[in-house]
Amino acid sequence: MSQNKQTPKEEEVLEEALSPIVNRLIDKNFENSGEKMASHIAPLIGGAIREQIKHQKDDIVDALYPVMGNMISKFVTKSLEELLNKINDQIQNGLSAQAIKRKIKAKIKGVSETQLLLEENSEAKIKAALLIHKESGSLLCKAEDANASLSDADMLASMMSAIRSFVNEWVNNNESYKELGEIEYGGNKIIIEASGSSYLAVIVEGASYTKTYEKIRHALEKIVLEYGESIQNFDGNFENFPKEQIEAELQNLVNQLSQDQEKKPKTSPLLWIIPALAIAYFSYICYKDYQDKLLQDAILNKIDHTPALTSYKIDVAVKDGTAILKGSVPFAYYKLLIDKQLKDLKGIKEMQNEVKIIPTLTDPMQVSAHIAYLLKGINLNPKNNITYNFDYTNLTLEGVVADKKTKEELGKALQKINGIKSIQDNTKIAKDPIPNFSAEFYFQTGSTQLDPEAEKKLLKLIKILQKNNSGAVISIKAYSDMIGKKEKNRKLALQRINAIKTFLQKHNLQNQIKTEVFDRPPEGVDPKKDPQKARCITLSLEKGA
16 A cells, blocks of 8 residues: 555656646636536526625625616616706796795795605605515515506515515514615615515605605504414415405505505695785785876976976975975975975875975076076177077087187186086187188299298288188199209299298298199290299188188
8 A cells, every 4th residue: 555655746746747638628628518617607606696795795895886886876867867857847837826836835834845846756656565475485465556567476576585685684584673675676666674474565666755664564564463373384375375365455555555645635725815915915016006106207297397397306206195206496486386286186195395495596597597698699799609508507508609719708707607517618619711812922043032022921911810710721832934954943942832831830820731833834924935923932822621
């Protein structure tokens, strides 16, 4: 026997030699019989997962979270979108009778309108109730809503047993411990209430509230108290099992939950009385305001059609038929005149004349009369044509005046009239006719100097234009005797024009000067017979732009 026993060294050599061969055989077998190997391994996976969950639950959660978390996120997002769309539709119909009713209902209950909207859009619909045997997973009894149909209830019961054993394994380990659990799928929810030997599963579409859970718990307690022994001893035989009695209890539960969801609270009379009173009160206020506005317009119209009162600013306010008048007048006569004019006006229940009498206030009629008298005297001059507009303390002048001096004197006279605070003078100074003046200037050959005779003519022109307000343009034209070069003659002509312009500017003449240079003599002048007249400069007055 000692000869057959291999030494450690021999084992290592043998392992080293056989390992490549065995690995190749395993790889080849896996490639050729992959499906067969998968069928052998599959039964082991479930047990492995259960063992992993039992000892390393957190590792399983971390492994499944990337997939399950994304699925849950998509479901929650989609559900919220649908809920928000329904709420948005109701908010957009904010002026409907239902919306007004909801607003009033929220005020009465002392909750927000958003909370009521969420309750309206989260009503639950009970589809079915299943009583399932905990140990075997068999469906003991079921009850359905009239609109529901569970043809695969047995398969659903088996599926729930598997899910429940996977998620809530602790329930099997403590029969005296009872706690409500839930499974959600799509838009539905399975509410689970467990007892020692069975559990009740209620399929709900939508949201559920505390009252729903309480009724499910009470129903299961009643079934366990009456039929607990039969459920506990259930062996798969329904002959001696009280199935009809239990199903009647389940149907009663389904009917109660459905009726609770369909039952609508009675409409409180306040929901209609309060809006009706509010609308009536609002209509009454609008009617009163409309009547007060009509009366206010009538009072203002009456004052505007009283010439003695048009110069004064009277403010009118009307409240519930009571007219309140405020403003200021220079004499008590005008205040009494207001009372007299409004005395017989229909619709005034009471009039409070709070118009103040300010004796220092200048009478606009008198101020206007002073202005008219002054302008009438000014307009006696044919060159003056002035009109005015007086808006109590503000005077506006339009038209033309003869000259600048008259304009200044008029302004000083108007400032002395008491009652004028501002003057807007838009008048313009009238222009005189253009004087009839013309002159000719002659120069010696090659000369650009003005002789005494030329200066005398220019002084006469200056005197005329200083008295004239026509804004006449001085036109200076230079001609040539055509003797010598053309460029030289043009240069001499420009120098002679500049000599005339310098003389006029030296005497502070502000009129515009227009110049022209011609390379020929004036019309009708023969440069050979009379060269001096041919090289003359003419001056005349023209109308300005």
